[in-house]
Amino acid sequence: MARELDEDDIRIRPGRGSRPRTRERPEHSEAVPAVVVGVDRGRYTCRPDPWPERLVAAVRGGSMRRTSVVVGDRVALVGDTSGHQGALARLVRREERTSVLRRTPDDADPAERPIVANADILVIVCAVTDPEPRPGLIDRCLVAAYDGGLAPVLCLTKTDLAAPDAIIELYRPLGFPVVTTRPDTDLTPLLALLAGRLSVLFGHSGVGKSSLVNRLVPAADRAIGEVNAVTGRGRHTSSAAVALRLPGGGTVIDTPGVRSFGLGAVAPSRVLRAFSDLAAAAEMCEPGCEHLAPSPDCALDSAVRDGDADAARLASLRRLLAARGSAP
Ligand SMILES: Nc1nc2c(ncn2[C@@H]2O[C@H](COP(=O)(O)OP(=O)(O)OP(=O)(O)O)[C@@H](O)[C@H]2O)c(=O)[nH]1
Numbered sequence: 001m002a003r004e005l006d007e008d009d010i011r012i013r014p015g016r017g018s019r020p021r022t023r024e025r026p027e028h029s030e031a032v033p034a035v036v037v038g039v040d041r042g043r044y045t046c047r048p049d050p051w052p053e054r055l056v057a058a059v060r061g062g063s064m065r066r067t068s069v070v071v072g073d074r075v076a077l078v079g080d081t082s083g084h085q086g087a088l089a090r091l092v093r094r095e096e097r098t099s100v101l102r103r104t105p106d107d108a109d110p111a112e113r114p115i116v117a118n119a120d121i122l123v124i125v126c127a128v129t130d131p132e133p134r135p136g137l138i139d140r141c142l143v144a145a146y147d148g149g150l151a152p153v154l155c156l157t158k159t160d161l162a163a164p165d166a167i168i169e170l171y172r173p174l175g176f177p178v179v180t181t182r183p184d185t186d187l188t189p190l191l192a193l194l195a196g197r198l199s200v201l202f203g204h205s206g207v208g209k210s211s212l213v214n215r216l217v218p219a220a221d222r223a224i225g226e227v228n229a230v231t232g233r234g235r236h237t238s239s240a241a242v243a244l245r246l247p248g249g250g251t252v253i254d255t256p257g258v259r260s261f262g263l264g265a266v267a268p269s270r271v272l273r274a275f276s277d278l279a280a281a282a283e284m285c286e287p288g289c290e291h292l293a294p295s296p297d298c299a300l301d302s303a304v305r306d307g308d309a310d311a312a313r314l315a316s317l318r319r320l321l322a323a324r325g326s327a328p
């Protein structure tokens with residue numbers, strides 16, 4: 001005779017990957033809200049929200065196995081949240097993200113890897129010389145920032161060695177903040193932009209990022225979490241992301257192992273978002289124009305000819321569109 005199913009049956013035969021609600025609900029109501037400040041091979045270093053000085057190690061609970069969790073994620077912890085040596089909490093929920101900085105391994109690969117969640121600002125650190133600035137890389141960072149919902153800030157370093165004017169001129173039309181630094185500059189304007197916000201620092205080796213970080217963050221208040229970023233497929237990169245607290249409030253996340261942002265998953269229309277100076281001209285193109293090659297039909301070429309758009313900016317847009325062209 002068929003028996004009626006009740007909640008107990010559901011409890012002993014949960015659906016794949018889901019825990020029975022009846023057991024989960026009390027856990028969740030006692031869960032401690034926290035922010036992930038480090039990730040290392042499936043271990044998450046978390047900073048509980050009301051007690052910012054305590055760090056709690058956690059692993060993902062069963063229901064979270066397929067959920068990506070990265071530095072900056074807001075999560076809920078249950079179990080041993082004491083933060084004592086050897087204590088391990090369970091991560092049972094990830095809150096919705098307000099932004100995601102992501103990259104793909106290369107431009108032809110559409111597999112996205114989130115790097116940092118919930119950051120407000122991407123600080124693109126670029127030297128005016130030694131090494132020579134690469135606008136193509138700046139543009140690539142801008143695409144990743146706009147695509148992920150982060151506001152960009154361009155920080156030009158080593159302005160004691162060369163004038164920053166040409167680069168400032170190139171990016172002024174886009175309207176985001178550009179700050180300049182040299183060894184003796186007052187960092188107040190940059191600190192004001194970062195105060196109370198979660199920022200990600202990106203810069204190529206040698207641009208002076210470590211020097212900048214050391215000036216922004218007094219040594220005593222340095223590492224909150226030092227971690228190895230684990231890629232979505234379980235392969236390791238050697239990158240150690242470090243969350244650093246700013247003395248005036250706010251957090252900066254350093255991304256030393258991130259050399260560039262592969263844009264394989266970014267659609268061409270989303271690439272264009274990082275080129276707001278060309279957007280008006282692009283509107284004049286025929287529908288379906290890919291803006292890829294110089295052509296009488298692409299309004300961007302006529303805009304450059306008429307002096308309404310910058311040739312270097314158009315070249316950069318075309319390089320990025322072509323680079324991710326092989327991706328779907
Ligand atoms: N003249 C000048 N030199 C600087 C400035 N900032 C950094 N440097 C020098 O540039 C070199 C590289 O600086 P780092 O701070 O190590 O650069 P980085 O970007 O952290 O490089 P990696 O550690 O390789 O990732 C060092 O010799 C610094 O002293 C600057 O504003 N002006």
Ligand SMILES: [Zn+2]
Nearest residue numbers: 285289291298
């Ligand atoms: Zn066009």
